[in-house]
Amino acid sequence: MGKTFVEKILGKKAGKEVVPGEIVMVEPDRLMSHDNSAAISKKFKSIGIKNVAYPDRIVIILDHCVPAASEKYATNHKVIREFVKEQGIRNFFDIHNGICHQVFIEKGFALPGNLILGSDSHTTSYGAVGAFSAGIGRTEMAALYATGELWLKVPQSYKIVVTGKFPAGVSAKDLILHIIGTIGSDGALYKSVEFTGETISDMSVSDRIILSNMSAEMGAKNGYFAPDDKTREFLKGKTDEGYEEIYPDEDAEYERILKFDVTNLSPRVAKPHTVDNVSHIEEVKGIKINQALLGTCTNGRLNDLEAAAKILKGKKIHPDTRMLVFPASQEIMLEAMKNGTLQILAEAGAVLMNPGCGPCLGAHEGTLAPGEVCITTANRNFKGRMGCKEAFVYLASPETVAASAIKGEIADPREVI
Amino acid sequence: MIKGKVWKYGDDINTDVIFPGKYTYTVTDSNEMAQYALEDLDPDFSKNVKQGDIIVAGKNFGCGSSREQAVIALKEAGISAIIAPSFARIYYRNAINEGVPLLENSEAPEHIEHGDEITIDLDKGEIINAQGKVFKFPPLPPSVQEIMNAGGLIPYVKKKRMTEVG
Numbered sequence: 206m207g208k209t210f211v212e213k214i215l216g217k218k219a220g221k222e223v224v225p226g227e228i229v230m231v232e233p234d235r236l237m238s239h240d241n242s243a244a245i246s247k248k249f250k251s252i253g254i255k256n257v258a259y260p261d262r263i264v265i266i267l268d269h270c271v272p273a274a275s276e277k278y279a280t281n282h283k284v285i286r287e288f289v290k291e292q293g294i295r296n297f298f299d300i301h302n303g304i305c306h307q308v309f310i311e312k313g314f315a316l317p318g319n320l321i322l323g324s325d326s327h328t329t330s331y332g333a334v335g336a337f338s339a340g341i342g343r344t345e346m347a348a349l350y351a352t353g354e355l356w357l358k359v360p361q362s363y364k365i366v367v368t369g370k371f372p373a374g375v376s377a378k379d380l381i382l383h384i385i386g387t388i389g390s391d392g393a394l395y396k397s398v399e400f401t402g403e404t405i406s407d408m409s410v411s412d413r414i415i416l417s418n419m420s421a422e423m424g425a426k427n428g429y430f431a432p433d434d435k436t437r438e439f440l441k442g443k444t445d446e447g448y449e450e451i452y453p454d455e456d457a458e459y460e461r462i463l464k465f466d467v468t469n470l471s472p473r474v475a476k477p478h479t480v481d482n483v484s485h486i487e488e489v490k491g492i493k494i495n496q497a498l499l500g501t502c503t504n505g506r507l508n509d510l511e512a513a514a515k516i517l518k519g520k521k522i523h524p525d526t527r528m529l530v531f532p533a534s535q536e537i538m539l540e541a542m543k544n545g546t547l548q549i550l551a552e553a554g555a556v557l558m559n560p561g562c563g564p565c566l567g568a569h570e571g572t573l574a575p576g577e578v579c580i581t582t583a584n585r586n587f588k589g590r591m592g593c594k595e596a597f598v599y600l601a602s603p604e605t606v607a608a609s610a611i612k613g614e615i616a617d618p619r620e621v622i
Numbered sequence: 623m624i625k626g627k628v629w630k631y632g633d634d635i636n637t638d639v640i641f642p643g644k645y646t647y648t649v650t651d652s653n654e655m656a657q658y659a660l661e662d663l664d665p666d667f668s669k670n671v672k673q674g675d676i677i678v679a680g681k682n683f684g685c686g687s688s689r690e691q692a693v694i695a696l697k698e699a700g701i702s703a704i705i706a707p708s709f710a711r712i713y714y715r716n717a718i719n720e721g722v723p724l725l726e727n728s729e730a731p732e733h734i735e736h737g738d739e740i741t742i743d744l745d746k747g748e749i750i751n752a753q754g755k756v757f758k759f760p761p762l763p764p765s766v767q768e769i770m771n772a773g774g775l776i777p778y779v780k781k782k783r784m785t786e787v788g
Contacts, residue, residue: 228763228765228766240647241646241689244650248776251776252776252779252780252783253780253783254783269646269647270647275648277647277648277650278647278648281647324688325687325688326686326687326688326712328688340688340712341688341712341715342688342690342712342715342716342719343688343690344690344716344719344720344774344775344776345715345719345775347776348775348776348778348779351779351783352779356765356766356769358763390634390682390685391634391681391682391685391708391710394682394708394710394711395711424682424685424710424711426711479634479636481634566638566643566644566646566687567638567642567643567644568643568644568646568647572644585638585686587636587638587639587686588638588639588662588663589638589639589642589643589644589661589662590638590643592643592644594639594642594661594662
């Protein structure tokens with residue numbers, strides 16, 4: 206019987222054949238953490254070991270509250286800067302670089318066939334290039350700093366097959382919201398999810414990241430895309446490290462195979478306060494918004510900014526609405542600067558922010574007031590998520606967010622393109 | 623044996639309502655975290671929770687962020703165990719590392735009410751509700767139980783290191 210992707214990669218790392226349910230010890234190729242590295246360093250020091258086992262496997266990217274919003278955040282960053290110096294951690298990216306998941310991928314740390322663990326739930330993102338990547342807690346990261354190894358349970362696998370071509374104004378974000386709305390926020394709990402099908406083959410790596418990123422929102426352990434020519438092209442120039450692509454066997458056994466067709470897909474919106482509370486655009490259009498947010502690790506890449514700019518070009522954001530733009534990384538910001546995308550967004554009245562997580566987790570830079578409504582391209586709409594438990598967060602595509610910003614209410618992007 | 627009063631909640635209780643993101647870098651002392659536990663879901667919780675109390679909830683408890691404070695805040699507030707039909711995977715791992723028992727049972731939550739006094743026998747793998755009805759929960763895999771027994775991953779790594787060195 207054939208093996209799924211996760212059975213193959215965990216088997217390879219464990220040095221034996223593995224089956225779902227089995228617990229294996231593995232040594233990850235890379236470890237990712239962000240502003241929580243200060244807490245990790247404290248935990249690490251409590252073990253009583255002086256030096257981290259493998260400094261070059263550690264990647265630290267500051268993004269959660271950059272630049273620091275207060276003395277407390279500033280001190281947190283300072284602790285991390287001192288720790289990376291003291292431990293000789295070369296792969297450190299300070300506050301100007303961007304959101305951890307985007308920077309990690311851009312700098313070539315996410316490679317096919319790699320096993321990556323990160324102390325952030327959206328570490329699932331790196332599956333877009335064919336890696337196994339999963340989120341862990343900060344204590345586990347501290348233990349990994351010390352020993353380089355951690356236990357993982359071999360999960361069951363789901364296969365999600367996507368067919369059809371996206372209609373105009375509908376994109377990968379609508380697809381993943383549709384999938385999560387269909388199977389629920391625990392629809393793939395503990396599972397390894399493999400995305401496949403003609404729509405996936407046609408999809409850019411940038412859009413695949415939206416799906417792997419939000420795999421966390423259906424409870425998945427990881428989300429995987431088989432590496433192809435698009436992946437290889439994407440990785441060119443990003444790394445000089447070799448990598449071994451890993452594919453599932455043709456006769457692998459899946460616990461569930463789910464099929465989706467995007468041919469007639471309409472824009473989708475996740476309503477407050479859960480990601481699986483998904484509606485068709487028709488059911489929510491007309492709801493007044495106070496803030497529109499474009500960016501985050503889910504939808505802050507160049508093609509996302511361009512898709513919004515296409516809709517906002519020559520138009521103005523509604524006077525009762527404010528719009529914030531957070532490019533996912535400095536590299537993206539520079540490209541969007543060069544090709545005029547940022548100019549279009551600024552002329553429409555958007556506030557251009559620095560690459561980073563912004564108000565996504567409620568820390569700073571655009572948090573909400575009681576009773577306010579925000580439509581965002583982010584991945585979570587939990588109560589209190591954007592800093593206020595009496596605010597309402599809707600999740601949508603860049604196209605829907607841009608159309609809504611113009612109208613001052615949730616709007617159907619197909620009506621403005 | 624654990625005996626405690628029940629706080630009952632619904633499905634998909636996420637880490638943002640357990641411990642809001644806005645505090646993740648500003649509230650850093652474990653004992654300070656307790657006062658913010660479940661702030662956005664149930665403001666009465668932190669005021670009235672007692673040492674040894676138990677949370678009984680619906681499916682997918684702890685979904686969302688990887689933040690460990692969502693486990694620590696409840697532990698510091700006095701929570702001795704959490705019962706739910708399923709737990710989000712990172713939350714589950716974090717709880718093992720904090721030594722908080724998470725007990726999976728899909729039937730028990732339907733037979734336990736808010737405010738009930740219930741009993742948990744960790745050795746036997748049993749939850750006993752207020753009416754005396756018994757529900758079973760599966761044991762942890764032995765290798766993971768070893769981490770839990772050591773008091774979490776950091777004490778486990780320390781202990782292992784001592785054995786290797788010694």
